[in-house]
Amino acid sequence: MPNRYAYLGPEGTFTEAALRDLRPDADEQSRVPCDGVAAVFDAVRAGVVDGGVVPLENSVEGGVTTTIAELIKGEPLLITGETAVPVEFALFARPGTVLEDVKRVATHPHALAQCRGWLARNLPDADAHTVSSTAAAARAVAEPGAPYDAAICAVIAGERYGLHALASGVGDRSDAATRFIYLSRAGTLPGPTGADRTSLVAFIADDHPGALIEVLNQFAVRGVNLTRLESRPTGDGLGSYCFCIDAEGHVAEARVGEALMGIRRVCRDVRFLGSYPRGGRATEIIPQMRPRSTTDADFAEAELWLARIRAGAMD
Numbered sequence: 001m002p003n004r005y006a007y008l009g010p011e012g013t014f015t016e017a018a019l020r021d022l023r024p025d026a027d028e029q030s031r032v033p034c035d036g037v038a039a040v041f042d043a044v045r046a047g048v049v050d051g052g053v054v055p056l057e058n059s060v061e062g063g064v065t066t067t068i069a070e071l072i073k074g075e076p077l078l079i080t081g082e083t084a085v086p087v088e089f090a091l092f093a094r095p096g097t098v099l100e101d102v103k104r105v106a107t108h109p110h111a112l113a114q115c116r117g118w119l120a121r122n123l124p125d126a127d128a129h130t131v132s133s134t135a136a137a138a139r140a141v142a143e144p145g146a147p148y149d150a151a152i153c154a155v156i157a158g159e160r161y162g163l164h165a166l167a168s169g170v171g172d173r174s175d176a177a178t179r180f181i182y183l184s185r186a187g188t189l190p191g192p193t194g195a196d197r198t199s200l201v202a203f204i205a206d207d208h209p210g211a212l213i214e215v216l217n218q219f220a221v222r223g224v225n226l227t228r229l230e231s232r233p234t235g236d237g238l239g240s241y242c243f244c245i246d247a248e249g250h251v252a253e254a255r256v257g258e259a260l261m262g263i264r265r266v267c268r269d270v271r272f273l274g275s276y277p278r279g280g281r282a283t284e285i286i287p288q289m290r291p292r293s294t295t296d297a298d299f300a301e302a303e304l305w306l307a308r309i310r311a312g313a314m315d
């Protein structure tokens with residue numbers, strides 16, 4: 001049977017565009033739209049699909065909380081791929097609607113947050129409603145007796161649901177991009193490519209001065225560059241946080257592996273979320289910027305030296 005991939009649907013979401021990017025050979029039958037981010041995780045966990053794609057973070061609005069909550073809790077899934085997609089928003093309505101008619105606008109919460117300036121300037125009296133995705137908003141607007149007059153969505157979604165564009169480029173930043181991740185069940189760690197990223201969640205052992213610095217130092221002293229750090233509540237009461245960390249490199253590399261071991265020692269718990277090829281704009285630190293003495297060969301040489309002195313040698 002051909003592989004099947006779940007994504008935040010319905011058809012026409014930015015997440016579908018990300019899936020097409022990550023699995024260009026997948027045909028329409030292989031793409032399984034889901035009603036929400038949690039449903040994508042559940043489909044992958046249950047094994048009804050081979051993998052799934054969800055939004056993780058946006059360059060303007062930050063982390064997608066439902067995705068981060070699922071990554072932190074529940075049966076763990078591995079991130080095995082990622083891609084960054086530029087997000088351009090347009091305002092679509094049923095044919096015949098003019099801008100002045102628009103009183104109720106529907107969209108995804110992340111899209112709304114990125115279009116607030118345009119809405120305030122152009123539709124100051126309209127009410128904004130959030131739904132599960134931008135394409136779900138477009139589909140709802142197209143339905144007979146729709147509860148909304150217009151949707152903020154991708155052009156492809158507006159056209160797919162038979163709407164017409166009232167305005168394009170309604171995002172407050174024209175350069176906005178969203179990072180999407182590809183999820184797999186455990187046991188499918190991709191090999192290192194030389195331009196990888198590693199994601200994990202660190203749960204601090206106990207609240208004390210310098211607890212976060214202890215975690216960050218594990219990366220710093222081994223020359224591992226961090227690309228994202230976000231604190232999220234664990235859900236176990238006020239003041240209880242975990243730290244979602246993305247770092248450059250692959251767990252198979254000595255500097256990353258040793259940093260993870262260090263974090264494992266200083267934390268109550270660590271959830272490894274995966275090592276996977278970096279997508280989108282390469283952010284690999286140029287080799288001469290990488291701190292000296294942090295290559296696999298440097299670590300191997302130091303390990304040999306330790307073995308020698310433990311065996312009684314003097315150097």
Ligand SMILES: O=C(O)C(=O)Cc1ccccc1
Pocket residue numbers: 008012013014015016055058087108110111132133134135178
């Ligand atoms: O709603 C969509 O189309 C999505 O894929 C989620 C999303 C929403 C806003 C920006 C980027 C991704």
